[in-house]
Amino acid sequence: MVARAPCASIGRVNAGSDIPWWRDAVVYQVYPRAFQDSDGDGEGDLRGVAARLDHVRDLGCDAVWLSPVYPSPMADGGYDVADYEDIDPRFGTLDDAGALIAAAHERGLRLLMDVVPCHTSIEHRWFRDEPERYVWADGDDPPNNWLSAFGGQAWSKDSQTGRWYLHSFYPEQPDLDWRRADVRAAVGASLRFWLQRGVDGFRLDAIDRLLKDPELRDDPPASAPPPLPELGEAGTLEHVHSRNAPDIGIALEALRDAVGDETLLVGEVYVPASQLAPYLEHVDCAFAFELLHAPWRAAACRAAIAAALDPAGAAGRIAWVLSNHDFPRLPDRVGARNARAAALLALTLPGAVFVYQGDEIGMADGPGGDPPHDRAGRDRHRHPMRWDDEAPHGGFTSARATPWLPAIEVDGGGVAQQSVDADSVLGLYRDLIAARRTLGAGLTFVDGSDEGVLAYRRGDRHVVAINMSDEPRAAPPAGRIVRATHSARHPQGSAAPAELQPGEAFLAGI
Ligand code: GLC
Numbered sequence: 368m369v370a371r372a373p374c375a376s377i378g379r380v381n382a383g384s385d386i387p388w389w390r391d392a393v394v395y396q397v398y399p400r401a402f403q404d405s406d407g408d409g410e411g412d413l414r415g416v417a418a419r420l421d422h423v424r425d426l427g428c429d430a431v432w433l434s435p436v437y438p439s440p441m442a443d444g445g446y447d448v449a450d451y452e453d454i455d456p457r458f459g460t461l462d463d464a465g466a467l468i469a470a471a472h473e474r475g476l477r478l479l480m481d482v483v484p485c486h487t488s489i490e491h492r493w494f495r496d497e498p499e500r501y502v503w504a505d506g507d508d509p510p511n512n513w514l515s516a517f518g519g520q521a522w523s524k525d526s527q528t529g530r531w532y533l534h535s536f537y538p539e540q541p542d543l544d545w546r547r548a549d550v551r552a553a554v555g556a557s558l559r560f561w562l563q564r565g566v567d568g569f570r571l572d573a574i575d576r577l578l579k580d581p582e583l584r585d586d587p588p589a590s591a592p593p594p595l596p597e598l599g600e601a602g603t604l605e606h607v608h609s610r611n612a613p614d615i616g617i618a619l620e621a622l623r624d625a626v627g628d629e630t631l632l633v634g635e636v637y638v639p640a641s642q643l644a645p646y647l648e649h650v651d652c653a654f655a656f657e658l659l660h661a662p663w664r665a666a667a668c669r670a671a672i673a674a675a676l677d678p679a680g681a682a683g684r685i686a687w688v689l690s691n692h693d694f695p696r697l698p699d700r701v702g703a704r705n706a707r708a709a710a711l712l713a714l715t716l717p718g719a720v721f722v723y724q725g726d727e728i729g730m731a732d733g734p735g736g737d738p739p740h741d742r743a744g745r746d747r748h749r750h751p752m753r754w755d756d757e758a759p760h761g762g763f764t765s766a767r768a769t770p771w772l773p774a775i776e777v778d779g780g781g782v783a784q785q786s787v788d789a790d791s792v793l794g795l796y797r798d799l800i801a802a803r804r805t806l807g808a809g810l811t812f813v814d815g816s817d818e819g820v821l822a823y824r825r826g827d828r829h830v831v832a833i834n835m836s837d838e839p840r841a842a843p844p845a846g847r848i849v850r851a852t853h854s855a856r857h858p859q860g861s862a863a864p865a866e867l868q869p870g871e872a873f874l875a876g877i
C-alpha cells in the first residue's frame with residue numbers, strides 16, 4: 368500500500384511540489400449505481416461508495432470520479448439530470464454526499480463530480496418553467512439534418528407546444544442553449560454549489576456539444592470514416608455544424624470562471640487530440656479517445672499515443688483512459704489475453720490516467736439487462752462490481768435484494784479472492800500504480816522493435832515492451848523486471864526476457 372498522509376483540505380498541488388496534483392494522477396471512475404449497495408434496494412449508493420473507499424486507496428489511486436448521482440429519471444443512466452444541486456434518493460442525500468467527500472479526503476483521495484452541462488433531463492423544471500434556456504425551432508419539419516449520438520434525428524417535437532427542441536443525445540435530454548448568459552450563470556452556480564461542499568474538480572460531460580452553429584446549418588455528408596467511432600447513422604454526416612463550434616471558448620470560460628483556477632476540470636471532448644486546443648485553453652486536461660478506440664496493434668496504438676503527446680498539441684494535458692461506462696470493457700475490446708497488457712500500457716503512459724471500476728480485477732462485459740436499461744446497449748459494461756465470490760451477488764448487495772443488473776462472475780475472482788493472489792490482475796494494478804510514481808518524465812518510442820511490439824522508454828531508467836501480436840516476438844533489450852503482466856513467469860527483479868509471448872508485456876529497468 369502507498370503511504371499517504373490524510374488531508375482534511377486538499378489543495379492544488381501535492382505537498383512539497385509545485386506540480387498540479389492531477390498531472391500524473393490515477394483517477395478511479397465509480398459508476399455509483401453498480402459499485403456497492405448499502406441499503407438492500409439492489410442499487411449502488413453513496414454510502415456504499417464510502418464503505419468501499421479503502422479499496423480505492425489501497426489500489427494507490429489519487430482521486431475518485433463519480434458518475435452522476437443527481438436526481439434523474441435515468442433515461443441515460445443519470446446523464447439526464449433533473450436537478451444539478453441535489454442527490455437522487457436512490458443514491459442517498461446531500462448529507463451522504465458530504466460524508467463521502469469527507470471520507471475521501473480523510474484517505475487522501477480527491478473527489479470529482481460529473482457535470483452534464485450540454486443538456487438536462489426533459490423532467491428538469493427549466494424545460495417547462497424556463498423553456499427559453501433550450502434550443503428550439505419552429506416549422507413542420509426539423510430545421511436541419513442533425514443527428515443524435517444514439518441514432519435518429521437530433522430534433523423532437525414537444526407535444527405541449529408543437530415546437531422542435533434539439534437533443535444531441537436521447538430525446539429525454541434536451542440541449543441547453545449555451546449562447547445564453549443565464550444558462551452559463553445557472554450551471555456555473557451549480558458547480559460552485561458542489562465546490563462549497565468540498566469537491567476537488569469536475570469531469571465535464573460531452574463538452575464538444577455545448578456550442579453549435581447559431582445558424583443551424585446542415586451538416587454535410589461524411590467524405591471519410593469519422594475520426595472517432597460513431598453509433599449507427601451518426602457516422603454518415605460530418606458534424607461540422609452540430610458540434611465543436613469554433614467559439615466554444617464562450618461556454619468554457621464561464622465554467623472556468625465559476626470554479627476558479629484551483630479546481631480540476633477534465634473535459635470529455637469527443638474529438639481527436641489534434642483538435643483539443645480550444646478546449647485546453649480553459650479545461651486542465653481532456654481524455655485521449657484515439658487510444659481508447661485504437662485497434663490492439665502496435666502501429667495503431669503508437670500513432671494514437673504520439674498524437675496525444677504531440678508537443679505542439681495536447682502534450683501534458685491528456686488524461687489516458689482505456690475504458691469507461693460507455694464502451695466495451697477491456698477483455699471484450701482488446702481480447703481477454705491482452706487485458707493485462709492493456710493495463711500495463713495505460714499505467715505506464717506519462718500523465719493522468721483514469722481506471723474504470725472493475726478493470727482492476729479484469730471484469731469483462733456481461734449480458735446486460737432484460738429488459739435493457741440503456742437503449743444504446745451499454746448495460747453490458749455496467750454490471751455490479753465483484754467484491755467477493757463468497758458473498759451473495761458478489762458482495763454488491765444483500766442476499767434478499769435483486770440487483771438492478773445481475774452480478775456476474777469474474778475470471779480470477781472478486782476483490783477478496785484477488786487480494787490474496789500475488790499473480791492476480793488486482794496485484795498487477797496495485798504494483799503498476801505504485802511503480803508509475805518512480806518513472807521519469809517523458810516518453811520516447813524505441814525504434815527497431817519487432818513488428819507487433821510496442822516499446823517505449825520512460826525517463827532514462829525504464830523501458831516498456833508490449834507484445835500486441837498473436838505470436839511470440841523479440842523484446843527490446845532491457846535490464847531487470849520492475850513488473851511484468853505475468854509475474855509468475857517474469858518475477859520482479861528477474862532479467863527481462865528476450866522474447867514476449869502474445870499478451871505479455873513488461874516494465875523494466877534499462
Ligand atoms: C457522455 C457520457 C455518456 C452519456 C452522454 C450524454 O458521453 O459518458 O454516458 O450518455 O455523455 O450525456
Ligand code: MG
Nearest residue numbers: 404406410412
Ligand atoms: Mg441502494
